[in-house]
Amino acid sequence: MTTGPLATVEHEFLRLDLDLAELIDQIAAYTTVRPTTALQLRNLLLSGTIARQVRDRLWRRLVARAQEHEEWMVAALGMAMPALKVCARRLCRGLDPHHAQDVQEEMLLAFVVAVRAADTTWNRLPWTLCCRARRAGIRARKDAFAQHPATPRPEPRATPAGNPDQVLARAVRAGVLTADEAEVINRTRLEHLPLTHLAAERRASYWSLVKRRARAEKRLTEAIRSGRLSTESLLLVA
Structure with missing residues (x-):
């Protein structure tokens, strides 16, 4: 998935220049690897060498920062991006590019809303956040298939109150x-x-x-x- 909203956020994630010391401290006792970029940190978390409970601790700090700072929200999205992309590929199958964009945008928005509302004491925090995004994507997919793009659009006319x-x-x-x-x-x-x-x-x-x-x-x-x-x-x- 090289185009669309998810790819745009991934691009911004790769450009981040953040102080990761606090996050790395959460995993320092469990690995000799010392990531210097957000991408390296993500790859380490995906490598399977860090226990889930340790990853959860890191995510709690990440979400706490994302609730306060925009660039850390981008970091949280970027850390979850591999899972979001897998989900988006499935949900966008059979959709035209416009509706595929809608699915991705709704997933991103739902993830952001979930991060803002998250309780950092939750277990399996990244899984919970991605589930919220997935549900929003499912709704957007259903909405796309409920539409009838082949139906001719009516000519513009005077708009009623409440338009x-x-x-x-x-x-x-x-x-x-x-x-x-x-x-x-x-x-x-x-x-x-x-x-x-x-x-x-x-x-x-x-x-x-x-x-x-x-x-x-x-x-x-x-x-x-x-x-x-x-x-x-x-x-x-x-």
């Missing part, structure tokens, strides 16, 4: 979203432009767009549930 475009406009007027956040949601959710393409178009970090859209959508959902925006706005969430 997603109007929902976004109301959210901007209410101060729930910025105009730029509304544009990101509109283009990637409603117009189905992959985030990777939007990032390239803007010459922006793909990862920053993932986080920015997730934060904006969270605020939008909370505003709808609290009644700040009308219930018609549920059309967009759906």
